[in-house]
Amino acid sequence: MTTTARRTLVAAWGLFVAVLFLMLGRGLVGVLLGVRAEFEGFSTTTTGIIMASYFVGFLVGSQVTPRMMARVGHIRVFSGLASLVAVAALAHALWVAPAPWVLLRLLFGFCMAGLIVVTESWLNESVTNDNRGRVMGIYMVFSMGGIGLGQLMLGGGDPSEMTLFLVAGALVSLAVVPISLSIGSAPEFTLPPKLRAREIWKAAPLGIVAALLTGMANAALLAMAAVYATQLGMSLGRTALFAGTAAFGAVLLQWPIGRVSDIVGRRRMIVIVSASAAAVGFTAAGLDPESPAILFAMFLFGGLSFPVYSLALSHVIDVLPAGQAVTASATNIFVTGVGAILGPLIAAAAMTAYGPDGLWWTVAGAQAIIGLFAIFRLIRRPVIEGITPEPYVPVPARSTILLRLTRGDGKRGKESEKEKEGDDRPQ
Numbered sequence: 001m002t003t004t005a006r007r008t009l010v011a012a013w014g015l016f017v018a019v020l021f022l023m024l025g026r027g028l029v030g031v032l033l034g035v036r037a038e039f040e041g042f043s044t045t046t047t048g049i050i051m052a053s054y055f056v057g058f059l060v061g062s063q064v065t066p067r068m069m070a071r072v073g074h075i076r077v078f079s080g081l082a083s084l085v086a087v088a089a090l091a092h093a094l095w096v097a098p099a100p101w102v103l104l105r106l107l108f109g110f111c112m113a114g115l116i117v118v119t120e121s122w123l124n125e126s127v128t129n130d131n132r133g134r135v136m137g138i139y140m141v142f143s144m145g146g147i148g149l150g151q152l153m154l155g156g157g158d159p160s161e162m163t164l165f166l167v168a169g170a171l172v173s174l175a176v177v178p179i180s181l182s183i184g185s186a187p188e189f190t191l192p193p194k195l196r197a198r199e200i201w202k203a204a205p206l207g208i209v210a211a212l213l214t215g216m217a218n219a220a221l222l223a224m225a226a227v228y229a230t231q232l233g234m235s236l237g238r239t240a241l242f243a244g245t246a247a248f249g250a251v252l253l254q255w256p257i258g259r260v261s262d263i264v265g266r267r268r269m270i271v272i273v274s275a276s277a278a279a280v281g282f283t284a285a286g287l288d289p290e291s292p293a294i295l296f297a298m299f300l301f302g303g304l305s306f307p308v309y310s311l312a313l314s315h316v317i318d319v320l321p322a323g324q325a326v327t328a329s330a331t332n333i334f335v336t337g338v339g340a341i342l343g344p345l346i347a348a349a350a351m352t353a354y355g356p357d358g359l360w361w362t363v364a365g366a367q368a369i370i371g372l373f374a375i376f377r378l379i380r381r382p383v384i385e386g387i388t389p390e391p392y393v394p395v396p397a398r399s400t401i402l403l404r405l406t407r408g409d410g411k412r413g414k415e416s417e418k419e420k421e422g423d424d425r426p427q
Contacts, residue, residue: 246305
């Protein structure tokens with residue numbers, strides 16, 4: 001192995017460790033707030049608003065942070081945002097009331113978006129066409145696995161005390177260490193082109209619909225799972241296990257689902273996966289919350305629901321002309337963010353009206369609509385002419401910079417971008 005290759009590998013693993021710390025802190029704070037809100041007597045609607053504010057902040061942060069990076073660079077942005085998110089985690093325990101929590105969740109989401117943008121942009125430097133799938137698979141394990149492990153940490157302390165908030169703040173702060181000490185230089189960063197949602201909708205409406213509704217379902221699941229478990233009287237340890245199993249399901253099932261989609265086609269796979277997720281969700285609504293079956297249902301639903309985003313994005317990129325992957329990914333991220341804001345609000349309203357099982361009706365209903373729309377598109381347009389499917393690349397639902405690499409549109413592909421400028425037209 002050459003010195004350059006060795007340095008690249010070491011830099012990539014440093015970024016993976018940073019992502020792990022970030023997601024541990026994010027997962028712990030998310031599940032902790034759901035349980036603490038129930039302890040404090042917040043209404044389900046209020047808790048839904050608090051949880052949705054995270055995704056508002058995340059959506060804004062994902063749009064603003066690239067401009068910050070272009071001005072002051074990766075390391076300064078990462079260090080500043082990590083400090084702010086650690087303070088936000090601690091302030092939740094110092095200022096326990098709905099209005100402050102909404103503001104703190106906004107700040108937390110904004111900062112987390114920026115931190116993920118920086119780490120993924122840096123990871124761009126370590127990815128080539130030959131190793132993209134392998135690197136993204138590892139990234140998925142660290143990202144989703146970190147969220148799941150962070151949620152499991154809820155069982156290690158008392159949510160009514162400050163200890164777990166301190167742990168979450170410390171975990172996010174530790175993410176600065178591998179970034180600051182990385183032996184690789186920070187990459188150059190260029191702003192992506194403006195969104196062209198109309199062209200993407202004309203070419204692949206299923207991708208937009210699936211991105212919106214899977215963002216809604218996944219955000220509702222992550223934000224309200226602890227509230228659901230607490231309302232049903234689950235113990236603290238079981239609540240942590242219940243909330244965390246969805247992320248572990250995504251880690252284990254994302255890759256095989258993607259491999260099969262390379263063979264049977266994205267739209268058919270979206271039908272299969274969404275319909276299966278809906279069936280699991282509707283079934284879970286009738287299960288005994290104390291039975292092992294509910295944990296398996298959560299694991300299976302997470303394993304089926306989270307990969308729908310990657311399938312939707314892969315479908316869009318397959319259909320669009322070469323050179324539009326950046327626009328496609330940016331648009332899907334934005335649409336998914338809008339769905340993520342709506343998810344906790346809709347789930348909270350359903351849980352208020354129909355009880356805790358309203359969560360399952362919300363997430364299963366979203367997946368059912370995706371499956372039905374996919375069937376409609378298959379009937380209306382059985383074959384899409386002139387497309388060459390790209391190999392499936394697993395990505396977290398709000399992944400950002402690495403999506404630029406899907407067709408070589410990143411920093412390493414500037415030569416090809418110039419060659420493709422003349423082919424930037426809608427089908």
